[in-house]
Amino acid sequence: MGLTQLDKVWAEHVAADLGDGWSLLHIDRHLLHDLSGTGGLEEIAERGLSVRNPELCFATPDHAVSSAPGRTGETFAPGARLHAGLRDLSAASGLHYFGLGQMGQGIVHVMGPELGITLPGVTLVCGDSHTCTHGGLGALAFGIGSSEVAHVLATQTLRQRKPKTMRVSFEGAIPTGVMPKDMILHLIGTLGAAAGTGYAVEYAGSAIRALGIEGRLTICNLSIELGAKMGFVAPDDTTFAFVEGRRFAPKGAMFERAVAHWRTLPSDPDAVFDREVTIDMASVSPTITWGTSPEHAIAVDGIIPDPGTAPDPDRRAAWRSALDYMGLEPGRPLAGTKVDWVFIGSCTNSRMSDLRDAARLARGRHVAAGVTAWVVPGSEAVKREAEAEGLDAVFREAGFEWREPGCSMCVAANGERVPPGARSVSTSNRNFVGRQGPGARTHLASPAMAVAAAVTGAITDVRRL
């Protein structure tokens, strides 16, 4: 029987067999941010330990820093201690650090791929659940807690059990108006937010092969919202072309040698998965969430579901509670619901392809009266490239605010919140109760749908714009 990509990459990284199915897994790349990264560095310092392999650690502030134009690490005062801690402890430990205003700074999951830190077949971790994003390049990447961050800093390893495998194949041509975000929201809406628990998900199929790397990063980013702590795409020529020439990527003959190895990583044709799912692309529409779990996803031209029709009592209760929090009535179309805020950004959708999609629709239009709309680029590099293309001007002229890179309103750790009761269409990954601020009502959607909402002032089918 053939091997899956998970089997191959896992086996390559076992530094010791700990018995009972446990492996001591070597970690090739460790990303740190100003929340869990600062905490992890403080913890090992308090214990009198040092960073075992600082050359494999890459740090940047993203969570608790302001995204206001002209910001410094102190602009959001409650985050100043975390920002300074990450900067100073990174310097003291000799790990790579990318500060505000420097190329490299940005959301950790934008930084890794863009700098060539993320490579096919590496094990990569970060104290952040959206670390699964890096699977878009064929990395085995997953989020960990603070204790595990300290463990990786001190030992460059983790004690892990190998997950089960699930292959999700998206087959067929990508319909007009459908973005990678729609594909993954559709999957989560179909399978549920716990379907991936205990699994590593491999995304496959003709529609995945047709996507660029940034689209694959978006798909992998929401693996955790399916319940899977890791999700990845087999590396292919698209992957290698993306990696080549990036700052920390191998160069010249070393690159060729690496590519030869990376070509051996995809799952064998006769590999068997614990679960197989196929999604027919013809069934995927522009998709948006209506409730407080990413599984509450429907086609944008769909009807707000009636809890009375829920398949079981648990979901009936969850749907009722979600509708109450979201201020929505069942049985009505979701499209047309008035919107107060639009947020384009986050590790899901803040890369160049996202901003180009958004700018194409924003050009020549204007944000509707009563709507506040932000664009927060994912990194300093994205910001500079977008400005060089004039996208910032397009957004500004259309009435969007153009801001500094970071997590911003996706997680609201930096004081940037959607006000209580306000309705937001957001390109981020979580519509949880209070995620974008206490009482905030979040609808997850693609950058294109976010622009459609911003310029019409309501949830709008982008195909009708």
Place this chain on the structure above:
Amino acid sequence: MQPFTRVVGPAAPLLRQNVDTDLIIRIEPLTQLKPSELGPHAFEQIRYRPDGSDDPDFVLNRPQFRGAPILIAGRNFGCGSSREGAVWALMSAGLRCVIAESFGDIFFANCFQNGMLPIALPGATVERLAALAADGAPFDVDLVGKVVRAPGGETVPFDVDAQRREALLEGLDEIGRTRKRDAEIAAWQAQDRTARPWIWQLAS
């Protein structure tokens, strides 16, 4: 790490599915407070009324569940963010054990790093235990015997990974244990520098 051997006390039923770690603890307190200070912020969005007073309908505010050390939760408890503060907040609020049909993978692992016991049981069993818990009568969660004893005498055995159980019972320090294997890590890295030099020879 604080060892876990046995916990006896009321079990508060919170059978809401997909309770995410943002709901357990908002991120803002995590930027400001120590783990031991997070208890008052646990579940704050569903625990307090708009004026800041306790919402009497929230299970941990009911008299029989104040200070309960056990939570009986809905499916996919602790999904979402990797924030270990979710475990710290629950522990700071006095909880030591969560019983649910399933858990978010990262939350589940974080529990074992902190002396918190997550127990996965079939959904029907969880519902039955929640019904038995309603009046606040004490449950006995025994990690040595791998059994939950419910009020009225029902005994429910549970599975727990052998290595995780040992670490909880002994309060073992994971970093310390792994550091004893440093020679193996060094040997692995030495061969990997030859096998995959691009991992190690970072350009720039």
